[in-house]
Amino acid sequence: xxxxxxxxxxxxxxxxxxxxxxxxxxxxxxxxxxxxxxxxxxxxxxxxxxxxxxxxxxxxxxxxxxxxxxxxxxxxxxxxxxxxxxxxxxxxxxxxxxxxxxxxxxxxxxxxxxxxxxxxxxxxxxxxxxxxxxxxxxxxxxxxx
Amino acid sequence: xxxxxxxxxxxxxxxxxxxxxxxxxxxxxxxxxxxxxxxxxxxxxxxxxxxxxxxxxxxxxxxxxxxxxxxxxxxxxxxxxxxxxxxxxxxxxxxxxxxxxxxxxxxxxxxxxxxxxxxxxxxxxxxxxxxxxxxxxxxxxxxxx
DNA sequence: TTGCGTGCAAAGGTTTTGCATGGCA
DNA sequence: TGCCATGCAAAACCTTTGCACGCAA
Numbered sequence: 001x002x003x004x005x006x007x008x009x010x011x012x013x014x015x016x017x018x019x020x021x022x023x024x025x026x027x028x029x030x031x032x033x034x035x036x037x038x039x040x041x042x043x044x045x046x047x048x049x050x051x052x053x054x055x056x057x058x059x060x061x062x063x064x065x066x067x068x069x070x071x072x073x074x075x076x077x078x079x080x081x082x083x084x085x086x087x088x089x090x091x092x093x094x095x096x097x098x099x100x101x102x103x104x105x106x107x108x109x110x111x112x113x114x115x116x117x118x119x120x121x122x123x124x125x126x127x128x129x130x131x132x133x134x135x136x137x138x139x140x141x142x143x144x145x
Numbered sequence: 146x147x148x149x150x151x152x153x154x155x156x157x158x159x160x161x162x163x164x165x166x167x168x169x170x171x172x173x174x175x176x177x178x179x180x181x182x183x184x185x186x187x188x189x190x191x192x193x194x195x196x197x198x199x200x201x202x203x204x205x206x207x208x209x210x211x212x213x214x215x216x217x218x219x220x221x222x223x224x225x226x227x228x229x230x231x232x233x234x235x236x237x238x239x240x241x242x243x244x245x246x247x248x249x250x251x252x253x254x255x256x257x258x259x260x261x262x263x264x265x266x267x268x269x270x271x272x273x274x275x276x277x278x279x280x281x282x283x284x285x286x287x288x289x290x
Numbered sequence: 291t292t293g294c295g296t297g298c299a300a301a302g303g304t305t306t307t308g309c310a311t312g313g314c315a
Numbered sequence: 316t317g318c319c320a321t322g323c324a325a326a327a328c329c330t331t332t333g334c335a336c337g338c339a340a
Contacts, residue, residue: 007319008319008320009313009314009315009318009319010314010315011313011319011320011321012313013320014320031305032303032304045321045322046322047305047322048305048306048321048322048323048324049320049321049322051304051305052306052320074304074305091259091263091265091267093265094271100263100265102259102263102265104258104262104263106254106255106258107255109251110252110255114236114247114276117249118236118245118249118279119279119282120236120238120245120247120276120277120278120279121276121277121282122274122276123275123276127273127274127275128272129272130267130268130271130272131259131265131266131267131271131272132265132266132268133264133265134263134264134265137264137266152294153294154293154295154338154339156294156295156296156338156339158295159295176329176330177329189297190296190297191296191297191298192297192298192330193296193297193298193299193330193331193332194295194297196329196330197295197296197331198295219329219330
């Protein structure tokens with residue numbers, strides 16, 4: 001009421017991090033990768049700064065946080081069109097880690113079905129389906145571990 | 146195939162761990178909780194033993210490992226019927242943590258569809274769908290997100 | 291007796307936190 | 316100038332690993 005107080009400051013580090021995430025849109029990035037990326041270079045960014053930014057951005061919905069099956073590597077991905085990504089499933093190949101967006105009518109059916117028949121409202125932002133992607137299916141026919 | 150050589154030994158620790166998991170069936174337990182549970186008491190069990198057992202049991206399919214949304218807590222839950230659990234989806238309510246087994250024809254369709262149309266072979270042992278369960282939906286508010 | 295299982299502790303890895311300084315508004 | 320943001324390092328966690336001894340079969 002008194003005076004406008006900025007809740008967040010715009011900083012070079014924040015911009016750099018967002019730039020990096022945007023440039024990697026479509027791919028997923030790990031926090032460790034970003035720490036390494038920003039470590040040695042000119043505009044060095046400390047890891048705590050990166051952690052703090054990613055946490056904030058994920059909370060805002062600007063980026064999406066994925067936890068891979070093993071629970072070890074948290075991945076983030078820039079979400080350009082939040083609305084769209086709310087409406088489809090995400091697949092992750094547990095061999096190569098590729099993130100696949102699947103937009104498909106059948107999958108919408110699932111949501112409806114789960115809600116109606118099983119009284120469960122699925123959260124597509126959190127849900128990731130694990131399995132093996134096309135490339136890895138062809139490539140590692142016998143590589144199953 | 147002679148069944149002479151035992152691949153695993155039956156030990157007190159292994160039994161205790163399995164007992165604990167069975168007694169907690171229906172709820173999810175964290176590995177940290179188990180370490181603490183077995184730490185001080187009589188039949189003390191070292192944490193590496195617990196880790197090793199849970200890893201094995203999860204690989205066998207006797208228990209299921211899943212990671213909650215925040216990616217911090219790996220949870221395990223005893224699974225009674227392995228055969229069945231390979232063939233259906235699992236839902237986890239991100240509010241109360243309840244694990245729900247869903248066996249449904251529509252879901253089989255999905256597997257087939259993903260494989261045929263999207264060339265993705267889903268792994269039902271690893272996949273968990275996140276969302277909100279009936280009870281929490283009724284209980285109600287939109288506290289999530 | 292054989293060799294897997296166990297326990298302890300150390301090692302590895304990831305994420306969080308404390309605190310003094312830097313920099314945006 | 317007021318305060319949030321930053322960086323560094325330490326702390327806090329979580330999980331894995333090495334190794335010698337115990338114990339099931």
